[in-house]
Amino acid sequence: MNPRLKGKNVVITGASSGIGAKMALLCAKSGANVILLARSLDKLEVLKQEIENQFPVAVHVFRLDVSDVSEIQAVFAKILQTVSHVDVLINNAGFGIFDEVEHAKLEDAKAMFDTNVLGLIACTKMVLPGMKQRKSGHIVNIASIAGKLATPKSSVYSASKHAVLGFTNSLRMELDDEGIYVTAVNPGPIETNFFNIADEGGTYVKSLQKFMLSSDDVAEKVVGRIYTRTREINLPRWMNLGDVFYTLFPKLFEKVGKKALFKK
Template sequence: MNSRLKGKTIVITGASGGIGEQMAIKVAKSGGNLALIARRVHLLEALKEKLGTVYKCKVEIYPLNVTDYDQIPGTFQQILNDFGTIHALINNAGYGIFQEAHETSFQDVKGMMDVNVLGLMACTGEVLPIMREQGFGHVINIASQAGKFASPKSSAYSASKHAVLGYTNSLRMEAKRYGVYVTAVNPGPIATDFFTIADESGTYTKNVEKFMLDPRKVAEEVVRALLTNKREINLPRWMNAGSRIYQLFPSFVEKVGNSFFFKK
C-alpha cells in the first residue's frame, strides 16, 4: 500500500499484462485512479472491470500502440479531459527479441527502438508540460539490467535499454528544476509473457528460470516508490552488483562470464 496515491492519477503504458497489470492492481489497492494504455483492448476491459468492482477506483482505458505517434497527443489530451491532471506516468510498454546481431532483422531492430525508446519518449513528452506547469509529478521508465550490462544475443534490445537509461538520466536532471521526479527501473528477467517473443526456443527461460523475478514483487517495488524522489530501482540486487562490477572491470567480466552469457 502507498497512501500517497489516494486520489492521484497514474498513467501506465503496457498495462494489459505482466508487471503493467500488477502495478495497476497495486495502485488501485492504494486508492489511486488509473489511466491504462495498451494494445490488447479485451485485456484492458477485463482489468478495468476487475479493478472498478473490487477497489471502487476510477479506471479508464485507452487502446493505443505507442508506435502510433500521431495518436499519442490525442490520447493524453483525453486522459486530461477525463481526470483533470496527471500525477505520474509509468512507461512500461516494451519488448525484446534475443538473437545474435547478424540474425536480427532490421525490422525487429526498428520495432524494439520504436516501442522501447521512441514510444517512451513520445509519451513522456506529453506529460512533461503538464507536470512542469503544476510543479510536481513523477515519470518512471521501465528500463532493464540489460541497459547497464550488455550480453550476447541481446544487442538490439540492450541498445534500446541503454538509450532509455541515457534519456532517463538526462531527464532527471532537467525535471528536478521544476519539482518532477524521474526514476529508472532496472529489473533482471521477470516471469511474464515477455519471453514468448524474446525467447521463442525457450532455452534462455529454462536456463534462468530459478533466477526469474516475480512480477508482483517488481510491481510492489515500483508502486512503493511512486511520488518519491527515488533515482533507481535495481532488481535483483545481486544482478545489479554484477552490473556495477562490469562497469568497473568490463574486460575481466566479459572474459570470465563469456560461457554463462551465451546461455541465452
C-alpha cells in the first residue's frame, strides 16, 4: 500500500501481464485510478474486471503498441480527454532478445529500440506538459540491470537499456526544479514471460533460476516508492554490486566474469 497514491491517476504501459499487471493491482489497492495500456486488449479487460471487483477506483484500458509513435500520440490524447491529467507514468513496456551480435537480426534490434527507447520517450513527452503545468508528477522508467552492466549475448538489449538510463538521468536533472520525480528501476531477471521471447532455448532461465526475482516483490518495491525522491531502485541489491565492481575494475571484471556471464 502507498497512501500517497490515493486519488491519483496512474498510467502503466505493458500492463497486461508480469510486473505491469502486479503494479496495476497495487496502485488500485492504494486508491489510485489506473489507466492500463498494452497490445492485448483482451488481457487488459480481464485485469480491469479483476481490479473493479476488488477496489473502488476507476479503471480505463486502451490498446497501445508502444513501438508506434503515432499510436502513442493518439491514445494519450484519448487518455487526457478521459481523465483530464496524469499524475504518474510508469513506462514498463519493453522486451529483449538474447543473441550474439553476429546472429542478431537488425529488424529485432530496431524493434527493441522502437519499444524500449523511442516508445518510452514518446509516452513521457505526452504527459510532461501537464505535469510541468501542475508542478507535480512522477515518471518511473523500468530499465534493467543490463543497462548498467552489459553482458555477452544481450548486446542490443543492453544498449537499449543503457539508452533508457541515459534518458532517465538527463530527464531527472531537467525536471529537478519542476516538482516532478523521475526514477529508474533496474531489476535483474524476473519470473515473468519476458524470457519466452528473450531466451527461447531456456538455458538462461535454467542457469539463473535460483536468482530470479519475484514479480510480486518487484512490483511492491516500485509502487511503494512512487511520490518519493528515489533516484534508482536496483534489485536485487547484491547484483548492483557487480556494476560497482565493473565501474572500478572493468578489465578484471570482464576477464573473470565472462564465463559466468555467457550462461545465456
